[in-house]
Amino acid sequence: METDVLNQALALECHHIWKVFSNTNHHGWHRIVTKTEAICGIDLQVPRHQILGILGPNGSGKSTLIRMMATLLIPDQGTISVFGMDVLRHRMEVRRLINRVSVEASFFKKLTARENLAYAAGLYGVPNLRAQQEATRILERLGMPKAKLVIPLENLSRGQQQKIAIARALLTSPTLMLLDEPTTGLDPTSRREVQDFVLQVRAEHDATILISTHDMQEAERLCDRIAIIDQGRFVANDSPTELIRQWGENRGLEQAFFRLTGRDFANEEESL
Amino acid sequence: MIAMEREARALGSIVRRNFHLIRRYLGWEVVFLFYNIVNTLTIGLIGLSLPPSQRATTVVYLAIGALLWNFLSILFQEIANAVSWERWEGTIEYSFMAPIHRLTYLFGVCLYAVLYGLLRTMVVLLAIMFFFHVSIRHADWMGALLVLMGSVLPFIGLGLMGAVLPLISTERGAQATQIIQGVLLLVSGVYYPVSVLPMWLRWFSYASPATYTLEASRSAILQGRSIGSVAGISLELLLSGFILVPLGLWIFTSAERWAMHRGTLKRNG
Numbered sequence: 449m450e451t452d453v454l455n456q457a458l459a460l461e462c463h464h465i466w467k468v469f470s471n472t473n474h475h476g477w478h479r480i481v482t483k484t485e486a487i488c489g490i491d492l493q494v495p496r497h498q499i500l501g502i503l504g505p506n507g508s509g510k511s512t513l514i515r516m517m518a519t520l521l522i523p524d525q526g527t528i529s530v531f532g533m534d535v536l537r538h539r540m541e542v543r544r545l546i547n548r549v550s551v552e553a554s555f556f557k558k559l560t561a562r563e564n565l566a567y568a569a570g571l572y573g574v575p576n577l578r579a580q581q582e583a584t585r586i587l588e589r590l591g592m593p594k595a596k597l598v599i600p601l602e603n604l605s606r607g608q609q610q611k612i613a614i615a616r617a618l619l620t621s622p623t624l625m626l627l628d629e630p631t632t633g634l635d636p637t638s639r640r641e642v643q644d645f646v647l648q649v650r651a652e653h654d655a656t657i658l659i660s661t662h663d664m665q666e667a668e669r670l671c672d673r674i675a676i677i678d679q680g681r682f683v684a685n686d687s688p689t690e691l692i693r694q695w696g697e698n699r700g701l702e703q704a705f706f707r708l709t710g711r712d713f714a715n716e717e718e719s720l
Numbered sequence: 721m722i723a724m725e726r727e728a729r730a731l732g733s734i735v736r737r738n739f740h741l742i743r744r745y746l747g748w749e750v751v752f753l754f755y756n757i758v759n760t761l762t763i764g765l766i767g768l769s770l771p772p773s774q775r776a777t778t779v780v781y782l783a784i785g786a787l788l789w790n791f792l793s794i795l796f797q798e799i800a801n802a803v804s805w806e807r808w809e810g811t812i813e814y815s816f817m818a819p820i821h822r823l824t825y826l827f828g829v830c831l832y833a834v835l836y837g838l839l840r841t842m843v844v845l846l847a848i849m850f851f852f853h854v855s856i857r858h859a860d861w862m863g864a865l866l867v868l869m870g871s872v873l874p875f876i877g878l879g880l881m882g883a884v885l886p887l888i889s890t891e892r893g894a895q896a897t898q899i900i901q902g903v904l905l906l907v908s909g910v911y912y913p914v915s916v917l918p919m920w921l922r923w924f925s926y927a928s929p930a931t932y933t934l935e936a937s938r939s940a941i942l943q944g945r946s947i948g949s950v951a952g953i954s955l956e957l958l959l960s961g962f963i964l965v966p967l968g969l970w971i972f973t974s975a976e977r978w979a980m981h982r983g984t985l986k987r988n989g
């Protein structure tokens with residue numbers, strides 16, 4: 449399997465993915481089932497070594513799409529393959545190649561960063577000592593003081609927690625990194641540091657990176673290609689320069705986004 | 721070989737993680753333990769209110785119930801709550817995304833539950849021995865231990881089935897595991913012979929593995945029955961474990977698949 453991975457030109461391929469959620473709500477005696485079409489027929493190809501941005505407003509389906517790639521959610525229709533392996537049929541092999549960072553840094557909040565990283569690394573079979581050394585190295589580069597590694601995680605700022613979440617993902621040396629809004633809620637400095645780090649990871653680790661965001665500047669700065677998602681559908685998928693040229697009337701990505709989704713992004717943010 | 725090593729590391733890291741968590745919630749651990757000890761003593765004291773001739777046996781009868789229930793309920797609770805806990809912390813997607821067999825994950829949870837349950841029950845046992853100076857002649861301790869070992873497996877099976885509920889519905893599932901635990905306490909004859917239960921409840925006691933565990937360990941300790949006579953029951957318990965554990969695992973993996981379809985693995989929604 450490992451040698452196959454190296455021969456694959458595509459790191460990720462989605463073929464006609466659909467996902468509909470049904471939620472049941474009880475209103476007195478009535479049972480009301482609402483259906484949400486989260487992802488509607490998405491096709492995607494990501495060559496290895498690329499940074500692909502998924503840009504879209506809240507609720508457009510970014511996290512749902514990423515969960516399906518991460519083997520956490522099963523699509524209703526369509527297939528997803530990672531380095532040529534189907535995520536459902538070769539779940540274990542795919543899991544070994546990927547890792548994911550989510551919006552909310554999900555940790556055992558009373559445990560220290562060290563303990564959390566030890567747990568995560570252990571699950572991937574990384575020996576504890578090596579994991580600790582690696583984690584310290586990664587966090588140092590992210591501008592994280594060593595002393596912060598030995599206090600409960602709940603006492604760290606969101607930015608610091610997010611950095612540890614990235615370190616956790618990197619510890620397992622994934623060849624495909626799925627970053628779900630990794631910089632949302634970070635201050636500008638931390639955001640910058642995380643972005644620099646993403647670029648560095650790509651350069652040093654031969655990793656393919658898929659990053660979702662609703663930050664235009666971030667998408668423009670990081671991504672080789674940007675797919676704009678709206679209500680579960682891709683409305684564009686191109687390089688940033690091409691998107692701006694074609695849709696943004698050379699006034700930037702924001703303008704392109706507005707034209708493509710027919711909505712004002714700033715207002716969208718406020719209403720949610 | 722490498723794969724085995726990887727799974728073993730994962731197993732170790734799950735057990736270690738839980739012990740780290742105990743350390744962080746040490747205050748609560750002490751409180752729970754205190755309550756456990758007081759609860760057991762209170763129940764044991766009921767025995768002292770009886771005529772002297774019945775005291776010793778009644779105290780021991782009750783203490784066996786309290787200790788075994790202590791151990792088995794911890795076992796059930798720790799396993800059944802493993803998923804709720806991880807979901808509450810938001811780590812469940814990370815734990816379930818790791819490239820390990822679900823069996824390894826669940827085995828780690830169970831291994832921890834057994835170690836932790838034994839540890840806590842030992843402390844309560846020491847407290848009881850310190851408080852009540854009753855001695856039991858002819859007690860067959862080895863037999864009692866054998867019974868206890870036999871009942872670990874079926875309770876793990878029950879715990880695995882309980883763990884499924886929070887996977888299906890976050891809050892209702894956690895509530896349901898509490899109810900199951902309550903019913904087990906009622907029907908298993910923890911502090912009284914099941915013969916005092918009304919007939920319709922007796923059917924439930926036949927289904928609870930704890931009923932057999934309690935009956936057999938009491939006959940081993942109080943009546944000093946030989947190992948031979950309880951060996952049969954231990955074997956039966958063990959066999960029921962061989963059915964309940966795979967059944968629990970199967971239910972668990974099916975529920976996980978269901979959750980992956982419905983999108984209920986994530987913390988909110």
Ligand SMILES: Nc1ncnc2c1ncn2[C@@H]1O[C@H](COP(=O)(O)OP(=O)(O)O)[C@@H](O)[C@H]1O
Binds near residue numbers: 484485513982
């Ligand atoms: N597990 C789920 N159950 C029900 N509905 C869901 C679930 N996950 C997402 N949704 C719905 O699917 C849509 C897309 O959500 P999501 O992928 O989280 O969007 P984004 O990450 O772009 O903000 C939303 O309408 C959301 O409410």
Ligand SMILES: [Mg+2]
Binds near residue numbers: 507511551628
């Ligand atoms: Mg999202």
